[in-house]
Amino acid sequence: MPVHIGAKAHDFSDPMGLLSDCHRRIEMFLGVLQGIAGVIDRPLSEENAKALDSALQYFRQAAPKHNADEEESLFPRMRRIRQPEMRSAIAKVEGLEKDHRWAAPLHEEIERLGRIRLSGSSLTGTEIAMFxxxxxxxxxxxxxxxxxxxxxxxxxxxxxxxDADRKAIGEEMAVRRNIRPTGAGAKPA
Ligand SMILES: [Fe+2]
Ligand SMILES: [Fe+2]
Incomplete structure (x- = not known):
């Protein structure tokens, strides 16, 4: 189960495009976790262990930055815009923020059980079902x-x-990743 991360299509000058690129990575690493879930009751091959490690690392380190991009940089600026179309988009944001909170303990559980598996220990039947x-x-x-x-x-x-808001969002996303947003071409790690 090799992990391939496709070429990033957007840069910090297009923050919404960049956020959608992050979704493609979330989907890819969820696919890795789903594949691992199918074999978590058996000894992990070296390749599967690497794939699991990469997926755990992604959801531990990168996914929280994506949530912060949305909750701290994007959604507050959307809330300041009064047009009707924006109001109806904003009506969906509360549910999205709730999803972020709801997912956190599940990610913690996957991280905990995945770490046990990567350490070479096997999981109990209950733990396998929980994973x-x-x-x-x-x-x-x-x-x-x-x-x-x-x-x-x-x-x-x-x-x-x-434009000023979009630029500020891109700059904040870059800072979150310790990258200088040096205009078009700068991309997240
Ligand atoms: Fe998102
Ligand atoms: Fe989200």
Whole structure:
């Protein structure tokens, strides 16, 4: 189960495009976790162990930055815009923020159980079931969450936010990743 991360299509001058690129990585690493869930009751091959390690690392380190991009940089600026189209996009944001909170303990559980497995210890039957259930629940939640953001939130934000706001969001995203947003071409790690 090799992990491939596709070429990033956007840079910090297009923050909403960049956020959608992050969704593609979330989907890819969820797919890795779903694949691992199917074999978590057996000895992990070296390749599967590397894939699991990469997925755990992604959800531990990068995914929280994505949530912060949305909750600290994007959504507050959307809330300041009064147009009706933006108001209806904003009506969906509360549910999205709740999803972020709801997912956190599931991610923690997957991290805890995945670390045990990577240490070479096997999981109990209960732990295997918990790992599989947590992965299934996350995959189901993210399917709709990402659809709403990609189809009903980001396009409205890209259209209605002033240039200065879009630029500020891109700069804040870069700072979150310790990258200097040196204009077009600068991309997140
Ligand atoms: Fe989100
Ligand atoms: Fe998102």
């Amino acid at each position: 599989r259930e947590a992965v299934d629940e996350l995959a189901e939640m993210y399917r709709e969450h990402i659809r709403v953001e990609d189809e009903a939130v980001f396009p409205v934000a890209a259209r209605l936010l002033p």
